[in-house]
Amino acid sequence: MRLPISGMIVAALIVLVQPAAAQSTPDLKQLIDDIVAANRILYRQGVVDGFGHVSARHPGRPDRFLLSAAKAPGRVGAEDIMEFDLDGNALDQRGRPIYSERFIHSEVYKARPDVHAVIHSHSPTVIPFSVTQVPLRPISNTAAFLAPDVPVFEMRKAAGMTNNLVTSSARGKALAEVLGDRPVALLRGHGNVVVAPDVRRAVARAIYTEVNARMLLQAVSLGGPITFIDPEETRLIETNRDTQTTGHGVDRIWQMWVEETLPGKSEPAR
DSSP states (O other): OOOOHHHHHHHHHHHHHOOGGGOOOHHHHHHHHHHHHHHHHHHHTTSOSSSOEEEEEOSSOTTEEEEEOSOOGGGOOGGGEEEEETTSOBSSOTTOOOOTTTHHHHHHHHHOTTOOEEEEEOOTTTGGGGSSSOOOOOOSGGGGGGOSOOOEEOHHHHHSSOOSOOOSHHHHHHHHHHHTTOSEEEETTTEEEEEESSHHHHHHHHHHHHHHHHHHHHHHHHOSOOOOOOHHHHHHHHTOTTSTTSHHHHHHHHHHHHHHHSTTOOOOOO
């Protein structure tokens, strides 16, 4: 039996307002699985500890994003994933706590239509490059996306003396402006924000940003001039689908990280 027009409209509206967990499209389920895996992988790799968060733009609603309830990343599960609008409002909170720095995500998504995943971490080796005059630049192929260098967000310029946390839309917007069209920005004395076209690539970028920072710290300690990855080399690396942070390379290392972090779970090759 066919529904009358009014019934069809009501049914369509119900689908549109359903929260993330209530929609059962395969793409959404896979995305939620990826967000959960990303949190756990980043914890296992030492990029996040009890703090830090991962989000993804909603695959069917670009004006919304998915983010966990406020929880230590190593403990995040599918039941913790919530849906937010681009003003940072939780649409299906149901009494769950929410991250105070969710505005990092909401404002980046507003400013960058190309971004579909955002990670904020307190990546430990990265922080020294946010408080010194030594810029974070790529010396390894796996971090070529950092070329030519990484901008630093100074909260004092945006909001004066604060607790150094991005707890409002205004602070998030100021951070997004410093990020510009780059994949990574540092937050002085705080951590970094990493963005990408998808969750898996964002995780790879976050991990290799930390790895590159460790390598660069070692290179600086050796003394003498340092040969950095050139922007033209970056272009050639990033257009090769077999490199570690793009295309097939990401799928390969993602599968390894998932199997290491979530025993018994495997990812099909793409």
